[in-house]
Amino acid sequence: MTQASHHTDAANRSVAADLPLGDPADLQRVRHGRIAGLDRLVVHHDRSGKPILDTADWDFLDRETAPPSVNPSLWRQARLNREHGLYELVPGLYQVRGYDLANLSLVRGDTGWIVIDPLTSTETARAAMDLVREHLGDRPVSAVIYTHSHIDHFAGLAGVLPLEELAARQVPVVAPQGFLEEAVSENVLAGPAMVRRAGYMYGNALPRGESGHVDCGLGRSVPAGSVSLVAPTHEITATGQELTLDGVRIVFQLTPDSEAPAEMMFHFPELRALCAAENCSSVMHNLYTLRGAQVRDALAWSKYINESLRLFGDSSDLVFSSHNWPRIGATDVREYLRAQRDTYRFLHDQTMRLANDGLVMDEIAEQLDLPPSLAGEFGNRGYYGTVSHNAKAVYQRYLGWFDGNPANLHPLPPEAASSRYVEYMGGAAAVLARARADFEAGEYRWVAQVVNHVVFADPGNTEARELQAAALEQLGFQAESGAWRNFYLSGAQELRRPTPAPPAGRGGAGRSPLMRAMTVEMVFDLLGVRLDGPRADGTSLAIGWSFPDTGEQWTLRLEHGALNSWPSLDTDADVVLTMPRATLTDVIADLGSLPTRIQDGTIAVDGDVEALRRLFGLLVQPTQNFAIVEP
Missing domain, CATH: 3.30.1050.10 (SCP2 sterol-binding domain)
Incomplete structure (x- = not known):
């Protein structure tokens, strides 16, 4: 097992000293209303029979204190995301968490269940519904709501109820305006590139463990199961639009170009509960996702949360989301929404303030930090998005990829540039000699950057590959973001051994269940x-x-x-x-x-x-x- 260096150990100890990791508030929120769960949950792929989720893979998280190879803040988040089971948030409103990257939420209607966000895969959604039926009774599904157009919120619908039954009973499927177009375009036109990069972001090929995949920040992991896409029967086209589904009144808030191009939040007046979709989670979210997608509008995002506060803040005692855990009680709800709102507003406004002073995105990302009043709240920390890549996203949205320096207008592509860099620096042996010294000094960011040139100039240089892998590994061990850790460690793994075959059940643009909805x-x-x-x-x-x-x-x-x-x-x-x-x-x-x-x-x-x-x-x-x- 690869060990954390003494530099990484010291960096992680510093994080532990700076944060109140023992604060029990989030654990209390996670465990609120727990009804049942399984000691060990194993979900198998319908076709291959192979496990796509086995909670025993995360038994290494039993220890309370993080090992040196994991950022202690991420370790804390992983232990919270590891909790799984069926939870009653308020009477009539339930969640199944820990079965997928996302949560499956259910509202008790007059005759059956209103299901919100039926997860990523048929298999995990079916397992979640089996738990619901075992403990809450075998009620039919009377309506389905997709909060937004990302695959982990719609593709498991066939596991919630058979699609033939859905059609025969004409079960309403509600989604925000533009849902179908956005769901298909994101997963098909750029599908192969996104799937490949998502493998890095979610650590799909990494072994589970303290030197490998620990968590995704937003949730435990992404299951590689069967997917489907059913077009909505009802579209929400305006904020304030109301529907009564199976006797339950719902008031909708349309939030396009926030966390997803097509997204909505909604309120249950009789339950005094707000569904924040994925606009509010117990993380700082991505303004740019590392798997690749359109940059999100931080300013609009913050304004939508502010609108939610004005529309529903005084009539909500609960806010629940498509990921992580709920906030309970009027005070907690309002403080949480304000902090989430101000995180995205701060990132937007301060990035543009610095850009208007002439700083380029790399300079802004290096300089900007959340203020203590925001960074001190665990729900705003960079377990998924980070200040660094979110600031770059804001810059890109307004000013694009070009920083204005003509030297960067038409640079050589990576392979050609790397060969020249290595030549100018005196050859690969000279670069590696200096890089090894920098590695011993703990300069892992620089080592990863400079040795990358040697690898691109000569991918057969095994010494360079190993040194770059070692640097990426230490960066991963220090990362608070689950996505950053997974990217670093996936890169290190592929430098050391050949690229793995595509995971079973995933196919990017050739995913016919999604294509059938095109x-x-x-x-x-x-x-x-x-x-x-x-x-x-x-x-x-x-x-x-x-x-x-x-x-x-x-x-x-x-x-x-x-x-x-x-x-x-x-x-x-x-x-x-x-x-x-x-x-x-x-x-x-x-x-x-x-x-x-x-x-x-x-x-x-x-x-x-x-x-x-x-x-x-x-x-x-x-x-x-x-x-x-x-x-």
């Missing part, structure tokens, strides 16, 4: 990012598409190495394909099935089928496990 336009947009544009230049063709079951007709046209589409059938199309709408998704998910579908008559072809072959011959599959810590 519109025709979304499918064609996906083809556009699969097109090898440079190779396609000089090829011009048009494909017509007709879907008799939906009455839609489309044209997909290739010109100048780019694909465009529109909802009408051009008369000069080279070929027209007629098929059921669902077949389009199936064919795009598996291009090799096209000849079979034509041969068996599922797809009728009118025109030059060779045009179709030319188009499909220009499409490429994304690389699932591209290199990150090496060229």
Whole structure:
């Protein structure tokens, strides 16, 4: 087992000395209303039968005091997130926590359960509902609410109730405006890149333990199970909109471009309870997520929380969220919302104050810290997002990637630049000799940065790979953020051994359950990012598409190495394909099935089928496990 260096041990001891780690308030909140749980929870993948969650993997957290290889603040958060089971928040309102990265929440209606955020996977959601039924009775699901468009809040719906039953009983599914478009675009168009980077962010390939994956900050871990996507039947389009679901009155607050592009909070007046979705959690959240996504609007985010305080603060004795644990009591609710509001406002305003003084994002990130009044509250600490990368996100949102220095306008790409850097510094041996001395001095940030040039100049240099891995490892051991720790340790692991195969049950852009919810336009947009544009230049063709079951007709046209589409059938199309709408998704998910579908008559072809072959011959599959810590 790799050991923490004496520099890392000292840094972590300093954190422990500076924070009231023994404060019991959060543990009391976590354990409030606990009804039941399992001593050991094991959830298996439906197809492979392999465990996707085994709580015994986190038994190393039994010890109260953090080992030298884990930031003691993150250790505390991990022990809190480790708690799992069924909880009554107030009579009629329940949560299952610790079965997934997210929480599954339930409200007792007149006839059944209103389920809020049915988790990431079918398997974990089913296990959560089994616990509910065992202890609260076998009631039907009468409504489903998605708080927002991230996959850990909708993809487990098939585990809450069979999708056939959902359709047959016409169970209402409520979501914020724009939910479907955002859920699909985030998980499909950029899916392969996000899935690969998410493997680093959530430590999917790391061993569980004090030298590996400890926690994600926002929750225990992300299960690699089966996913589905059911389109909402009801959209919330305005703040103040009300619905009564199964006899329960709900007042909604729309919060777009906050933690997600499509998100909402909502209030239960009779329960005096506010669902804060993921806009408020027991962490500082991400304004930019390290897996990659659109930068979030910190100013709007803070204003939404302020609006919640004005709308619901005086009529709420409970605030619960899609992650972590609730806040209970009017005073605790208001103090919590104010602190969360002011964390995002401070990050926004102070980043822009420094930017307007001429500081660039790296300088701002190095200089900025939360004030003690905010940093002293555990719920604002950087267990997930950090001041450092959130300040960069604010800068990027307003000013973009360019810092204004013309030397940075057109730099060499990493591999070419690294070769020059190493040459200028006297060669790899000279760099490594100085880097080893800096490593012994505890300068891990610099060692990771400078030795990265040696690795990119010569990825076969095993001495450089090991030294960089060792530096990344110590940075991970010191990180308070679960995401930072996982990134550092995943990078170290891949420097020491080959990139792992993609986890079972995950597929990025080829995830057909998500693709089935795509519109025709979304499918064609996906083809556009699969097109090898440079190779396609000089090829011009048009494909017509007709879907008799939906009455839609489309044209997909290739010109100048780019694909465009529109909802009408051009008369000069080279070929027209007629098929059921669902077949389009199936064919795009598996291009090799096209000849079979034509041969068996599922797809009728009118025109030059060779045009179709030319188009499909220009499409490429994304690389699932591209290199990150090496060229």
